[in-house]
Amino acid sequence: MKTVDVAVVGAGPAGIAAARAAAESGAQTVLLDENARIGGQLRWRISLALEHTGGFDIPAGPGPDISGELEHQLAAVDNLTIETSTVAWGLFAGNVLGISTEDAAAELQARSIVLATGSTDIVSPFPGWTLPGVMTARAAQIFMHVHRVLPGRAWVILGDGEEAAELEADLERSGVDVIARCADPDQIRASGTNRLAHVEIGDAVYEADSLAIALGRQPDAELAFQANAAGAFVRDLGGYTVNRDDSGQTSEESVYVAGDAAGIATFDELIAEGRVVGLAAAGAPDVEIATARQALTAAGSQRRSNAISQLRLQAVSS
Amino acid sequence: MSEHRPSADMQSRRIEQHPLLGKLAEADQVDITVDGQPLTAREGEPIAAALMANGIDICRAMPDSGESRGVFCGVGRCSDCLMTVDGLLNVRTCVTAVADGMRVETQHGLGYWEDGQP
Amino acid sequence: MSGPDRVRDYVCRCEEIPRSAVQQAIQEGNVTLNDIKRRTRAGMGVCQGIFCLRSVAEMIEAEAGVSADSLEPMTARPPARLVTLGSLAALNPEE
Numbered sequence: 058m059k060t061v062d063v064a065v066v067g068a069g070p071a072g073i074a075a076a077r078a079a080a081e082s083g084a085q086t087v088l089l090d091e092n093a094r095i096g097g098q099l100r101w102r103i104s105l106a107l108e109h110t111g112g113f114d115i116p117a118g119p120g121p122d123i124s125g126e127l128e129h130q131l132a133a134v135d136n137l138t139i140e141t142s143t144v145a146w147g148l149f150a151g152n153v154l155g156i157s158t159e160d161a162a163a164e165l166q167a168r169s170i171v172l173a174t175g176s177t178d179i180v181s182p183f184p185g186w187t188l189p190g191v192m193t194a195r196a197a198q199i200f201m202h203v204h205r206v207l208p209g210r211a212w213v214i215l216g217d218g219e220e221a222a223e224l225e226a227d228l229e230r231s232g233v234d235v236i237a238r239c240a241d242p243d244q245i246r247a248s249g250t251n252r253l254a255h256v257e258i259g260d261a262v263y264e265a266d267s268l269a270i271a272l273g274r275q276p277d278a279e280l281a282f283q284a285n286a287a288g289a290f291v292r293d294l295g296g297y298t299v300n301r302d303d304s305g306q307t308s309e310e311s312v313y314v315a316g317d318a319a320g321i322a323t324f325d326e327l328i329a330e331g332r333v334v335g336l337a338a339a340g341a342p343d344v345e346i347a348t349a350r351q352a353l354t355a356a357g358s359q360r361r362s363n364a365i366s367q368l369r370l371q372a373v374s375s
Numbered sequence: 376m377s378e379h380r381p382s383a384d385m386q387s388r389r390i391e392q393h394p395l396l397g398k399l400a401e402a403d404q405v406d407i408t409v410d411g412q413p414l415t416a417r418e419g420e421p422i423a424a425a426l427m428a429n430g431i432d433i434c435r436a437m438p439d440s441g442e443s444r445g446v447f448c449g450v451g452r453c454s455d456c457l458m459t460v461d462g463l464l465n466v467r468t469c470v471t472a473v474a475d476g477m478r479v480e481t482q483h484g485l486g487y488w489e490d491g492q493p
Numbered sequence: 494m495s496g497p498d499r500v501r502d503y504v505c506r507c508e509e510i511p512r513s514a515v516q517q518a519i520q521e522g523n524v525t526l527n528d529i530k531r532r533t534r535a536g537m538g539v540c541q542g543i544f545c546l547r548s549v550a551e552m553i554e555a556e557a558g559v560s561a562d563s564l565e566p567m568t569a570r571p572p573a574r575l576v577t578l579g580s581l582a583a584l585n586p587e588e
């Protein structure tokens with residue numbers, strides 16, 4: 058079985074920051090991602106990417122090759138190996154990851170494991186939500202921005218938060234109409250014979266070929282829960298969230314979680330937290346970790362840190 | 376399957392120009408078939424994207440109800456986009472790239488292996 | 494094939510579990526996520542509950558008054574993704 062110092066799962070903003078920090082402090086580091094290109098949510102949340110790529114020194118402006126730029130930057134980092142198109146599907150005793158490429162499976166053991174597995178879209182069932190044409194906001198963004206295909210032309214958006222506004226702007230940039238928005242999953246009904254044709258919101262009926270569920274995002278640290286890490290449901294972090302110490306370590310020794318997977322965060326928090334966790338996972342000197350932690354406090358929002366404190370209390374009491 | 380034939384008036388769903396992402400890069404063409412119908416795809420794109428660009432939104436029929444499903448999560452998590460590809464069942468078409476000569480088929484229920492065994 | 498007006502009100506997409514089945518299970522006294530999963534199969538599909546766990550928790554809260562915040566998540570088991578059996582067969586299960 059192959060063994061490394063640090064294995065980072067997920068090459069989004071937090072995972073990249075963690076892997077880079079770990080490798081730069083001398084740990085042999087592997088960064089895994091299930092997609093063919095690195096970048097995670099920066100690949101499909103293009104408005105976010107364009108506002109914030111300063112954190113990665115990517116030139117802003119139309120047509121940036123975000124994955125290419127990140128690949129270029131990471132190529133210069135010693136001790137770092139990137140494995141794309143590689144799914145980490147299991148986390149077993151002894152810090153062993155089960156990983157698969159398209160045609161082979163393997164095990165990878167690491168002294169420390171950093172899960173930077175990001176988020177999943179929150180969905181809420183409503184009549185007709187299984188019809189083709191109904192999809193998550195993320196699916197809509199990925200098809201438009203990564204695959205460059207329009208899933209449909211007449212859209213209804215379910216949701217009224219930031220994600221809904223972000224998607225509406227994305228759809229308009231792609232030149233399609235948002236014909237209605239609905240805040241409440243209990244008020245919406247989709248119908249059609251073999252695919253979506255109509256959306257009812259309250260008493261109003263719209264002809265629509267697409268409906269995006271944009272109700273926000275929830276942390277996705279499934280591998281941590283496979284490893285029996287403790288967690289709790291904390292609304293302000295987005296949902297079921299794994300409990301961690303100040304270094305990002307879970308209740309399972311040497312299993313760390315960073316970024317959205319530990320509670321939905323801003324871009325600046327993702328980068329700053331990835332760095333703290335990467336250094337801790339690599340066993341970097343305490344002073345370096347302390348400095349990174351100060352940067353995280355400066356970048357962090359009060360809301361997220363309060364929610365993390367609440368999670369710790371809940372974890373202690375259960 | 377008639378449900379798979381793109382309707383004649385379907386405009387292309389490719390996003391050729393995008394205000395932030397610029398012009399769609401050139402890509403080599405790949406020929407695949409979907410339920411026997413020939414279809415052209417862009418090299419490297421997922422099967423579901425090639426289908427969607429050609430007006431096909433239905434990937435499978437569910438085992439219990441027979442109801443149609445298409446792309447829902449787009450990231451390989453939900454199983455709504457499962458199709459039979461080159462005889463292999465349960466392929467997640469939203470995260471599996473096209474290849475020249477690929478045979479893609481709507482998956483009915485849990486699907487059948489090519490020798491007819493469920 | 495289903496008719497045009499057939500209402501498809503599923504909670505769990507993967508296993509096609511209707512809302513009514515989950516409601517009934519809650520009324521029968523299943524008020525944890527794992528109980529609901531065992532009773533109805535909701536959350537047993539490929540998505541491992543990621544797309545229905547929250548809705549089931551909210552239904553338990555609404556129907557049985559158990560706060561969603563106090564519910565333990567469903568037990569997570571590998572694989573976290575749909576991986577082919579062929580590729581897994583190459584692994585030594587003892588490890």
Ligand code: FES
Binds near residue numbers: 446447453455467468
């Ligand atoms: S659309 Fe969900 S797995 Fe492909």
